[in-house]
Structures are given as structure tokens and as C-alpha cells.
Amino acid sequence: MQAYEFINNLIPPLKLKDKTKMALAWMEEIRTDILPVVDEGKFLGLIRDEMIFDLNRPEEEIAKITPECPKCWVYQDKHIYDVLKVSAEHQSNVVAVLNRDNTYLGVVTMEDAIAAFADSLSIQSQGSVLVLSMNMTDYSLAEIARIIESENTKVLSSFISNDPLDDSKIKLTLKLDQPELRHIKATLERFGYKILDHYQEEVGISSEGDRIGNLLRFLDI
Known part of the structure; x- marks a missing residue:
């Protein structure tokens, strides 16, 4: 790259x-x-x-x-x-x-x-996007991935940015390999994680424009 x-x-x-x-x-x-x-x-x-x-x-x-x-x-x-x-x-x-x-x-x-x-962020892959808000001191991708994997789902990629709603926190955007988020959201919330938003991705990105659009949504631009 x-x-x-x-x-x-x-x-x-x-x-x-x-x-x-x-x-x-x-x-x-x-x-x-x-x-x-x-x-x-x-x-x-x-x-x-x-x-x-x-x-x-x-x-x-x-x-x-x-x-x-x-x-x-x-x-x-x-x-x-x-x-x-x-x-x-x-x-x-x-x-x-x-x-x-x-x-x-x-x-x-x-x-x-x-x-x-x-391509590097697996934006074109089938699955979903989950957005979390947390303090930087609470951030552990290994722990979050462990919780998500307990629901038979894997983290394909992740991206950290500032939380626009709270300068003291970060926003963690995750690309997951499964479209169903109901159980994952419930499990993360049970462990105290705040979920800001989620998106279900289209199956089979068909054009360059679609791929760029998905990247911009992933980065919340």
C-alpha cells in the first residue's frame, strides 16, 4: 500500500x-x-x-x-x-x-x-458497519474483538476518529463480516459500550462510485 x-x-x-x-x-x-x-x-x-x-x-x-x-x-x-x-x-x-x-x-x-x-479497509466486503463511542482509556480492540467474536462475527477492519459529540472521547468504526447486528449490539451494550450508529452494507459493490461512497460513510465524511 x-x-x-x-x-x-x-x-x-x-x-x-x-x-x-x-x-x-x-x-x-x-x-x-x-x-x-x-x-x-x-x-x-x-x-x-x-x-x-x-x-x-x-x-x-x-x-x-x-x-x-x-x-x-x-x-x-x-x-x-x-x-x-x-x-x-x-x-x-x-x-x-x-x-x-x-x-x-x-x-x-x-x-x-x-x-x-x-480495498484495504474491506469496504467492498459483505457485512455491516458499527460505530462506538468511548474514552480512549477504555479502548482495547482485542477486548472488543473478543466480545464480537463471541457472537460468531469477525472484525474485518477498524478506524478511530474524534467523537463529534464529545471531545473527550473517540469514535471507533468497525467493519464486521456479518450483516446481522442485533445480538452484537446487545452484547456490547451489556459490557458498557455506547453504540452511536450502525450501517448494513450492500452485497457486492458494483462500481467505483459505490466503493468510494461506502468508504466515505465508513469514515463518516
Whole structure:
């Protein structure tokens, strides 16, 4: 799940001497509104189509536009989660990937990153999602998994975030391999766990959009 594994080779980098009209042609061809800018292997940042439209000079070189988000990148050995984090920080649909010599290798798109992250969290698997609230001191995934497994159900993946209803607590989101939650909820509540919400997943996620939608629900975005 390292960043370099998900580089999209269909997205070309722009060079400083490239014409802005060529950049727009590339964007239209690959259906994107943003491209990376690279100079002699060094990542300089990103250029959006609106920046080119604002310049309104088709024969002008890319060098006349100052790229944005020069820090929107990760090293090639970083986890795909780091790609998503950098994307969110810079509000960008693409993140550049560099090697440890700071040489540009390519970009990862958010569609590819989210799809990979969804796969790693078993979002596409049949089952259900259970959301718990608790103090961090009470958190023990091993104990919670033991309780859930006593109901012949397994935890496929887990995700921790802040509880929006109480800053002093965490929210634990669990993906389970069974759709039936009635007995699991009752057992967890008997052990003192507070259940915030639950979702039953669709059987057989059929498209990329479905998978991304399920990931966003899992992360409660």
C-alpha cells in the first residue's frame, strides 16, 4: 500500500517551456483540471485549468504561471493513507510522488487512492458497519474483538476518529463480516459500550462510485 504502487502513468507532467494551450489540450484529453509541473526532475507544484484561463494567453509558456501547492507531495514509500492526508491538507485531487532524492516519479489521483484505501479497509466486503463511542482509556480492540467474536462475527477492519459529540472521547468504526447486528449490539451494550450508529452494507459493490461512497460513510465524511 505504498504511494509508488498507485502512480497514474496516464497523467503527464508539464515542463516550464510547454505552451498553455498544450496544457489545456492535455487536461481535456485525460479529463482532469489539474496537472503537475516539473523542471529537470524537480516537482514545482500544480497548475489548474482556471489559472491558465485567467492568463488567457494560449502561446504563453507554463513558466509564466506560478504553480500552487508546491508541498503537495509524498515520498514513494509512504502509505496510501499519507496520500489521502496530503490531498485533504492541500484540497487537491492529485498528489505528487517523489523518491528519497526528491526526484519526481508521478502523481496519485484521489480516485485511485480512495479505491485502494477502501480495498484495504474491506469496504467492498459483505457485512455491516458499527460505530462506538468511548474514552480512549477504555479502548482495547482485542477486548472488543473478543466480545464480537463471541457472537460468531469477525472484525474485518477498524478506524478511530474524534467523537463529534464529545471531545473527550473517540469514535471507533468497525467493519464486521456479518450483516446481522442485533445480538452484537446487545452484547456490547451489556459490557458498557455506547453504540452511536450502525450501517448494513450492500452485497457486492458494483462500481467505483459505490466503493468510494461506502468508504466515505465508513469514515463518516
